[in-house]
Amino acid sequence: MTFTPVLPTGMSAMERGLRYVNSALIFWFFAFLVTGPKNSYATSALLVLSILTLPLSAGHLRTTLKRGAPWMLGIAIYCLYQIARRIVDGGLSAQTDPPARFLGAIPIFIYLARYGFKIEALWAGLVAGCAIGGVAGLQEVIVDGAQRAGVGHHPIAYGSLLGFMGMGCLYAATIYKHMLWRVVLIAAAAMGVIGVLYSGTRGLYPALAACMAYIGYGVLKNRGLSRRTIIAATIGSIALVSTIAWQLPSVQKRAQETLSEYQRISQGNLETSIGHRIQMWHTALFIVSERPVFGLGLDTEKRKALSLDFLKEHHYKPSVLTRYDHLHNLYLNEAAAFGLVGLATLLGLLFGAIHGTSPPFRGAIAVILILIAVEGLSETVLNHNRLTMAFVILVTALRAHSLAAPLRALANKAV
Template sequence: MFIEPDYKYMPTTTGISLPSPKGSRFVASCIALTCVLCFVLPSGYSYGSALLCLTCIPLLLWFRPALSLTREDLWILSALVFYVIAHFVIIQYHGSASRYFEEPSRFLLGIFVFLAVIGFKPSERSWWLGLAIGTILGGMVALWQLLQTDLPRAQGFMNAIQFGNLCLLMGCMCLAGLGWAHQQACPRRWVWLLILAAVMGLAASFFSGARGGWVALPFLLGLLYLCFRHRMQRRFLLIGLTLMTALVVTLYLIPQTGVQLRIEQMSSGLGGYMQGTHVDQSIGVRLEMWRAALAVASEKPWMGWGETGYVEPLVQLISDAASRTQVAELDHLHNDILDTLVKRGALGVIALLAVYLMPLIVFARVSLRASPEDYRLRAFSLCGLLLVTGVIMFGFTQAFLRHNSGVTLFAFFMVVLWGYVRLAEPKVHSE
């Protein structure tokens, strides 16, 4: 999938030439491939991202593209570096296996991916086209698994919760591109493609039964509304809201989708836990596990218990036998912040908040200072806001970053989107 670059390349005044269009097409293709293959192959999200991570350093050294880092770039890169260093210290402190460095290594490689994006200036169309196609394929996979397989929930080729959350996130990110689409040569085609992708992403989320994503959905839609309310006619907003509501109600009323059952289970599980009964249900187990985890975390608040040392003291604090058995089999606490606090202590939580809040702040700053007519910049900054907000919300009910799919796509999408923001800013590039 080679896409023509949006930018022209000229020699710089320092004598160092910018990369050829081939370099731009290669980076663009890797970005698009990451999105397109995300849900259709086992570990499909890793092919394009891994290819770019492995080649970006040699490409940067060979072509030596002109890089001009801003203060905001350094803020984000510093957060990524701090995350890596903090985890290295924690891993060494606990004597944990080297495989636990795989998670922070994604953020380390993300630094070089960001440099490749701002240096090689890949096509913007590669991002939006790859995102839309990947989300549509995710919806098709979910529909196929629901109708043609014996799986109780759509799960793509990954954990069902991760699948549903990622489809929902990418679908909402497609809606962020509607302003960008209106400025393209064939705006209607782009608009309908992105809308179709958003619908398929939402449907895949409901087919997966990932209830944590449904909790995040109002926040993501609210963010979209805040950004679009002054730039879109009210009748279009009402039409979109009506269609979204109709889709959700339809999915709920059709028993085969499993949405009605999952909502009823969530309601009964929460009510049962509050009454002290049925604690071994999914909701009850998580609430009981989180209660015990807070007590365990207070015993080693600074560096935590390590990746496995917390299990025995945690299980001892759970009185329900069935819940105790389930918790003992888990390798995370279904909450990113709490899981980090128990395993890696306050240092790990600070590092996690750094990679949450620093990108959130800089994407918000760009969105606020962008002019109303700059749809390119607003689209990418809104995409970044949706990404970080979605990952934070998903992390309340799922250890999103403990999964390869979660940490890989969060780190990769974050640096790619910030790279596109940099390229779209007038002070950085003028076409």
């Protein structure tokens, strides 16, 4: 489905001004997602504006709550449970900042749905983010001689951010009619993929393939091709991209490392990156069996103490649970730390992100969910707070943009 931006009509001077300000802040957030400060001033500004204008949005609050209920409920339940569980585990000194900060997306959603922003600012921000982050990563590896690109982040976190923005750009290229936009978005997507490859994040390789397959399938299906042709073309495209990626020395090196690790694991040696994951995943299942409802919490020493006999029985290294602050699997980590209740709230958050949405932005959210779901099999992807905030802001912005036009129509009708 193609997309052509439509300029809103009947807006007051204040609404137009806020719309331009919102556009600038959305662009700023994504453009400096990789290289900017840990806590973005853009989201802080959006939160302040949302609070200041909340009384002016009260007249449309009922409509906003009704149409945005899945997303707002998903965020609220997930964050409030995270906060409550952390307080129970750590008392008043517990670290509640990340989930508490994500709750700010609710007033931001209400605000953006009422006053809107230019959707081009979001795509331009993703383009700029891929360009800035990608170039910084290339310089770090090619010029500075780093083994893996990170740009101040862990290479996995850096790769996840570039994959997030790159796949967003690739999907946007399929819904725009204007050729210039398509060329720019595809170029940015390519830069994002290159950044991922130079990060050496192996868990992202199948995630990118899944996203590309989904995007390619949608494009070919809209052209009326048969299912068999679509599948063949999708597989061929992924094979072509993989062949091109294989030419990069960093990809070849990671492939050789992976093969070496599998050989060592087959000989019973689990002291490798993949071997550590196997130990953590197995131990996580044990922890869930011992604390199935609310989990054991985030304290790695508690995990080690509870699992010590289990670790010795299976000849695992106890230090594997304290060397990392997570279990390298999104679902097992959530279940072990916060129980099956916590896992349910996480799935509710992901479901709430897409439920009730419509094309063309439904596809953009679906692509990001695929990325998170697949990478989450080998990485605790939402453990990276910057990526989680990017996910929350992207979904909030896209859902709010879809709702902005109906709310403006109601406002004009009331006048």
